[in-house]
Amino acid sequence: MALSQLVRRATLAAAVTVGLGTLPAAAETIEIHNTMSTGGSEEAALQKFQELIGEKLGDDFEVNIYLNSQLGSEAEVLELLNIGQTQMALTGGAFMGQYAPEYNAVSVPFVLPNWGAVEHYIMETESGQKMQEIAREKGNLVYLGPQKRAFRHMTANKPIKTPEDLEGLPMRMPKIPVWIDVWEELGIQAVVIPSSDIYLAMRTGQVEAHENSLASPYTRQMWEVQDYIIETSHLSFPWHWVASAQWWDGLTEEQRTAISEAAEEARQHGTQVENEKDEFYREALIEKGMEFIEVDQAPFREKAAPAIERAMSGMADTVQPDIEASIEAASE
Numbered sequence: 431m432a433l434s435q436l437v438r439r440a441t442l443a444a445a446v447t448v449g450l451g452t453l454p455a456a457a458e459t460i461e462i463h464n465t466m467s468t469g470g471s472e473e474a475a476l477q478k479f480q481e482l483i484g485e486k487l488g489d490d491f492e493v494n495i496y497l498n499s500q501l502g503s504e505a506e507v508l509e510l511l512n513i514g515q516t517q518m519a520l521t522g523g524a525f526m527g528q529y530a531p532e533y534n535a536v537s538v539p540f541v542l543p544n545w546g547a548v549e550h551y552i553m554e555t556e557s558g559q560k561m562q563e564i565a566r567e568k569g570n571l572v573y574l575g576p577q578k579r580a581f582r583h584m585t586a587n588k589p590i591k592t593p594e595d596l597e598g599l600p601m602r603m604p605k606i607p608v609w610i611d612v613w614e615e616l617g618i619q620a621v622v623i624p625s626s627d628i629y630l631a632m633r634t635g636q637v638e639a640h641e642n643s644l645a646s647p648y649t650r651q652m653w654e655v656q657d658y659i660i661e662t663s664h665l666s667f668p669w670h671w672v673a674s675a676q677w678w679d680g681l682t683e684e685q686r687t688a689i690s691e692a693a694e695e696a697r698q699h700g701t702q703v704e705n706e707k708d709e710f711y712r713e714a715l716i717e718k719g720m721e722f723i724e725v726d727q728a729p730f731r732e733k734a735a736p737a738i739e740r741a742m743s744g745m746a747d748t749v750q751p752d753i754e755a756s757i758e759a760a761s762e
Contacts, residue, residue, distance in 0.1 A: 457492040460689075462518040463507045464669075465499045470645075471707055472520055472669065473497060475577060475700025482692035487685065512570045514676030518693075520669050520700075525571060530564040532746045533557045535753055538738060539612045539664040540731040542753065545578050545701075546760030548666050552576050554759070555752035565672070572678045574671035574693040578701040580708040581663045585647050585656040586639040587632075589723055593617060593733040602628055602640040608741045609665075613641070615737035616730060632656060644711035653718040660723045662730060671697055 460483065466472045473495070480493040501507060501516065504524050510516040526534040535541055535551065542548045552558040553575065562573040590596060597617040603610050610620045621637045628646070631637045632655040639656075640646070641664070647656065671693045678686065716722065731738070742749065 457489055460491055460493045460518055461496060461501070461516045462493060462520065463496045463501055463516065464520040465497075465504055465522070467498045471577075471700045471704035474703040475669075475696045476520060478699040479692050479696035482695055483689070486688040486692055491685075508569060508571075511672065511674040514570070514674050516674065517677045518671070518673045520577065521672055522669065523667055525565055525569055525670070525672070526561060529568040529571075530561040532744065533561040533564070533749060535742065535745065535749050537606075537665075537667065538608055538741045539582075540727065540734050540738060541742075542666070542756065543663065543727065544760055545581075545666055547753075547756040548668060549576055549578075550759045551752060551756040552668075555748070555756060557746060557748045557752040560746070560748070566675055570675040572673040572675050574673060574690060575697045577669040577671065577697040578704045579666055579668050580643040580645070580704055582641050582643050582665045582667070583662050584639055584641040584660045584664075585652055585720075586658050586660060587656050588638070589658055589721075590639075590660040591723060591725060593730050599639050600637045602631060602637040608737075609641075611740065612734050612737040615734045617733075629655065644708055644715065647720065648711040648714055653715065653720050656720065658721050658723055659715065660725055662725060663727060664730070669697075669700070 462476055462479065464472045464476060476495045476497075480495060483491050483493050502510065504522050507516065507519050508521065508525055508528075511519060523534075523537055527537060535557070536548060542551060552561070565571040565573055584590070584601070586599065586601075588595070590599075593616050599618045600621050601613065601618040603613060603618075603620045603622055604625070605622050610622070614620050618639070621631070623631050623637070628637075628640055629650050629652065632640070632652070641662070644659070647653070647659065673689070681689070712722070
């Protein structure tokens with residue numbers, strides 16, 4: 431979509447909001463975007479943010495929530511943020527690869543083993559701070575914090591207990607080169623198909639496995655075509671709270687503090703809701719007859735090591751020690 435179209439879309443949305451009479455004349459609007467549909471931890475977090483802004487800033491600000499890519503794709507909203515045509519987003523990790531790939535260890539499977547390590551790497555390490563700085567320099571993004579997305583596992587129509595069980599397995603993969611490279615190193619035959627076609631591909635035998643969080647097999651009724659969930663816990667691909675620097679820099683210090691505090695509390699709330707939903711999916715999938723297989727991650731990480739090393743080879747010198755520090759911090 432052309433930049434002029436993005437600007438027109440954002441302007442139109444603002445005009446519609448005013449026309450509907452939902453925006454008080456004296457209020458400043460905070461548009462906040464997310465690509466997911468209603469009902470998830472993302473919406474819960476955004477609603478919490480909306481509530482907190484009302485408490486902290488009263489009628490001075492009105493928070494308008496846009497879900498399900500209403501104002502564009504992730505890439506389109508990042509561009510709107512870049513040019514100051516919208517205010518905030520709960521966005522995926524595309525900006526890390528786009529603006530700071532040399533620090534983007536978060537997106538490599540089998541590197542950060544739990545949420546504590548992911549959060550520590552982003553918020554507490556030199557590499558995480560550099561990623562945030564570069565995102566501001568290149569994308570005009572002010573970084574406010576990560577929000578958990580449940581760890582990804584794999585499903586299969588046969589039991590998987592060791593990396594050897596993956597040899598030649600046709601497995602659906604998203605079109606993310608580093609993910610494909612890691613899983614192919616493990617022995618799978620990668621089949622790139624759209625997420626909307628996963629169920630049909632399994633029913634027809636085009637693929638026999640896939641990887642995702644537990645929401646995927648639950649919402650896709652995958653118990654009809656898959657028997658096993660293998661708890662690889664290979665990746666958490668978090669959401670990120672970001673704001674447009676152009677908008678942010680025009681706020682008062684008091685307003686920035688209030689918004690930062692609201693985003694912090696909202697992201698923690700979203701993480702809590704995500705944990706609750708992940709546990710619900712687990713119980714529901716067991717009830718539907720899917721069998722969970724707990725595996726030792728170490729052999730999988732060891733076999734995938736050449737691909738992981740390829741992914742990490744172009745990264746900054748601080749990344750590996752910061753990964754190790756994050757894993758250690760999360761284990762304390």
